[in-house]
Amino acid sequence: MPLQIIRADITKMKVDAIVNAANSTLLGGGGVDGAIHRAAGPELLKECRTLGGCAAGDAKITKGYNLPAKYVIHTVGPIWRDGTYGEPEILASAYRSSLELADAYHCESVAFPLISAGAYGCPRKTALSIAVNTIGEYVLEHDLNVFLVIYDKKSFEIGSSWFGSLQTYIDDAYVREQMLAYGSERRYQTTSFASYPAKKKSRFPGIGMGEKKKERKGRKEETETSFHRPEAELFSGYAKREEFEADMMAPNAAPMPQYAMAPAEDLEDRLRRLDESFSKKLLRMIDERGMKDSECYKKANIDRKHFSKIRKDEHYRPKKTTVLAFCIALELTLPQTRAFLESAGYALSHANVADMIVEFFIERGNYNIFEINEALFHYDQNLLGS
Numbered sequence: 358m359p360l361q362i363i364r365a366d367i368t369k370m371k372v373d374a375i376v377n378a379a380n381s382t383l384l385g386g387g388g389v390d391g392a393i394h395r396a397a398g399p400e401l402l403k404e405c406r407t408l409g410g411c412a413a414g415d416a417k418i419t420k421g422y423n424l425p426a427k428y429v430i431h432t433v434g435p436i437w438r439d440g441t442y443g444e445p446e447i448l449a450s451a452y453r454s455s456l457e458l459a460d461a462y463h464c465e466s467v468a469f470p471l472i473s474a475g476a477y478g479c480p481r482k483t484a485l486s487i488a489v490n491t492i493g494e495y496v497l498e499h500d501l502n503v504f505l506v507i508y509d510k511k512s513f514e515i516g517s518s519w520f521g522s523l524q525t526y527i528d529d530a531y532v533r534e535q536m537l538a539y540g541s542e543r544r545y546q547t548t549s550f551a552s553y554p555a556k557k558k559s560r561f562p563g564i565g566m567g568e569k570k571k572e573r574k575g576r577k578e579e580t581e582t583s584f585h586r587p588e589a590e591l592f593s594g595y596a597k598r599e600e601f602e603a604d605m606m607a608p609n610a611a612p613m614p615q616y617a618m619a620p621a622e623d624l625e626d627r628l629r630r631l632d633e634s635f636s637k638k639l640l641r642m643i644d645e646r647g648m649k650d651s652e653c654y655k656k657a658n659i660d661r662k663h664f665s666k667i668r669k670d671e672h673y674r675p676k677k678t679t680v681l682a683f684c685i686a687l688e689l690t691l692p693q694t695r696a697f698l699e700s701a702g703y704a705l706s707h708a709n710v711a712d713m714i715v716e717f718f719i720e721r722g723n724y725n726i727f728e729i730n731e732a733l734f735h736y737d738q739n740l741l742g743s
């Protein structure tokens with residue numbers, strides 16, 4: 358995966374190069390600078406003394422000595438004032454200079470801390486978005502696997518403008534999911550009612566109330582821990598859930614839409630009707646959009662090796678995050694995304710936070726996979742790409 362956001366201690370990363378957020382003397386300091394020098398041992402400082410310092414936005418390279426990484430790239434971020442003294446440009450330049458140096462030394466993998474986000478006072482969300490966008494731009498044009506290492510997630514906050522509305526979107530979609538699960542939104546009647554608890558006058562065939570209630574109870578508890586929504590809010594207008602369910606089961610509730618059973622067809626027919634394979638469909642859609650393969654897999658945050666595996670194997674079975682990554686790269690609409698997922702045996706679900714995050718970005722036409730991954734990382738979800 359060309360750009361991954363992970364939680365780790367950079368001094369333990371087994372990559373070709375780790376980047377040090379140093380100061381212009383390159384003679385060590387606190388924070389990640391201090392941690393790297395401690396882990397590398399005194400030889401690192403000895404070599405740094407020969408470098409003659411480093412200007413802000415530039416980068417210099419040394420060996421890694423006792424570190425698992427082969428090299429240390431020392432760069433100097435800006436001391437943050439208010440962002441109007443060229444700090445963003447200097448910070449972006451610190452990332453770019455480090456990436457160019459890594460390339461020049463034929464590194465295949467590099468790990469960055471959040472430069473200037475500590476002692477140098479850059480607001481974390483600004484530091485993060487400059488890091489994600491600068492590195493994201495670079496890996497679209499170069500073959501390099503980059504790790505952006507967030508050391509203390511607790512202070513990790515998303516800065517992008519969409520974050521507030523994303524949280525609301527997730528909450529709203531979640532409430533809808535809960536209400537649907539309890540049958541409150543009649544206009545959303547779907548097959549999920551089919552498993553609704555069977556009652557003598559009920560139109561909802563399915564398992565007994567007992568199991569359903571237990572399962573439902575479990576879901577409510579799980580709900581509250583994950584979303585802390587008081588029950589009254591979820592079942593607004595009803596004093597308690599039992600009243601709510603009685604109403605939903607009432608004979609005058611909207612009739613359950615009848616689902617005509619698909620005519621039986623024998624296995625051969627179904628196998629003959631098999632859609633084109635995932636990889637065939639992907640390659641066709643890349644061609645239809647006049648994209649180059651490399652343009653598509655880089656926009657999908659997929660590395661070259663992985664793409665060639667997909668290309669060679671007509672029966673390749675992708676993970677859901679891989680399919681979603683290509684939906685983003687191909688800039689598919691929501692219906693096209695659902696169809697592409699279904700052809701690979703997956704579906705989007707409002708019970709799945711990661712799916713809701715991807716849906717949120719697609720609905721807003723934001724196909725920046727690195728921004729989407731920033732959001733997925735914030736919610737502890739698997740990132741898109743591979």
Ligand code: APR
Nearest residue numbers: 366367378380386387388389390470473474475476477508
């Ligand atoms: N692994 C990964 N990230 C780390 C680690 C670690 N072991 N230790 C700290 N960090 C993170 C911090 O949480 C912060 O998000 O590195 C980021 C950068 O913080 P600083 O190390 O303070 O670097 P910076 O803000 O660029 O200030 C540089 O601080 O240490 C001195 O000599 C350094 O004068 C220079 C200044």
